[in-house]
Amino acid sequence: MIEIKGLVAGYGGLDILRGVDLSVERGGITCVVGPNGAGKSTVLKTISGVLRPKAGSVTIDGTDLAGQDPDVILRAGVAQVPQRNGLFAKLTVRQNVLMGAYVIRKRRRHLEERYDALAQTFPILASRPGVPAGALSGGQRRMVEFARALMLEPKVVLLDEPTLGLDPASLTVIGDSVRAMTDAGTTILMVEQNVRFGLSLATQATVLTAGTVALHGPAGAIAAHPHMMELFFGGARPGEAHSAEAGAR
Ligand SMILES: Nc1ncnc2c1ncn2[C@@H]1O[C@H](COP(=O)(O)OP(=O)(O)OP(=O)(O)O)[C@@H](O)[C@H]1O
Numbered sequence: 001m002i003e004i005k006g007l008v009a010g011y012g013g014l015d016i017l018r019g020v021d022l023s024v025e026r027g028g029i030t031c032v033v034g035p036n037g038a039g040k041s042t043v044l045k046t047i048s049g050v051l052r053p054k055a056g057s058v059t060i061d062g063t064d065l066a067g068q069d070p071d072v073i074l075r076a077g078v079a080q081v082p083q084r085n086g087l088f089a090k091l092t093v094r095q096n097v098l099m100g101a102y103v104i105r106k107r108r109r110h111l112e113e114r115y116d117a118l119a120q121t122f123p124i125l126a127s128r129p130g131v132p133a134g135a136l137s138g139g140q141r142r143m144v145e146f147a148r149a150l151m152l153e154p155k156v157v158l159l160d161e162p163t164l165g166l167d168p169a170s171l172t173v174i175g176d177s178v179r180a181m182t183d184a185g186t187t188i189l190m191v192e193q194n195v196r197f198g199l200s201l202a203t204q205a206t207v208l209t210a211g212t213v214a215l216h217g218p219a220g221a222i223a224a225h226p227h228m229m230e231l232f233f234g235g236a237r238p239g240e241a242h243s244a245e246a247g248a249r
């Protein structure tokens with residue numbers, strides 16, 4: 001579904017991603033994990049077009065869309081739920097969700113049908129449509145953000161840290177919602193700081209450290225990988241060790 005090769009991207013003159021390869025299989029849940037500052041959000045921002053890569057390709061459903069504007073990528077079927085709360089606090093649940101369709105000019109009737117369909121998965125759309133988003137709990141806000149991303153019936157949804165700041169009780173709801181999205185045929189690429197949660201939900205996983213891919217494979221194998229602890233809590237990072245060796249030669 002998404003094939004990333006040799007992705008280099010950063011801010012100003014600084015490269016954060018230093019040649020990242022990543023593949024996202026259709027219909028699956030791919031989870032990117034890694035220490036703070038590894039570049040996880042940068043990967044998602046580069047895919048969604050918020051950030052222009054310096055090198056590399058981002059092939060979405062067969063077309064290289066690296067460096068295209070965010071609205072082109074959205075129209076190609078990739079919707080992003082950013083790491084920080086992206087709802088308008090003063091607008092209602094309904095207004096926020098309908099805003100997900102701003103990029104297209106569909107008939108109002110169609111948007112309302114889509115809204116009602118999404119309410120099957122996210123009951124808050126039906127139970128509290130007129131409540132301002134700012135009055136919701138963190139878990140409820142996530143549901144509204146997911147629904148907003150799904151308004152355009154995307155092929156892929158990018159989720160950045162869906163459980164960040166939520167209480168443990170909300171994890172189940174988030175997990176169920178992510179599975180419901182894949183059951184409906186949507187492919188998921190997520191970044192997650194709760195490694196245990198992310199890997200238990202995912203089919204495939206990638207471990208990113210310091211802007212390079214340290215491990216990639218089936219989520220279960222990554223969770224059980226002997227290097228996982230070292231990668232997260234210091235010690236030798238394969239990417240760094242590798243470049244240090246290369247430099248010594
Ligand atoms: N807009 C920006 N301008 C400059 N530097 C940035 C910007 N956004 C991120 N960075 C830097 O890029 C690096 C990678 O950031 P990124 O947000 O991709 O990390 P992350 O893996 O998502 O981390 P976290 O777990 O904290 O969300 C960090 O060192 C960060 O300070």
Ligand SMILES: [Mg+2]
Binds near residue numbers: 040042160
């Ligand atoms: Mg991040």
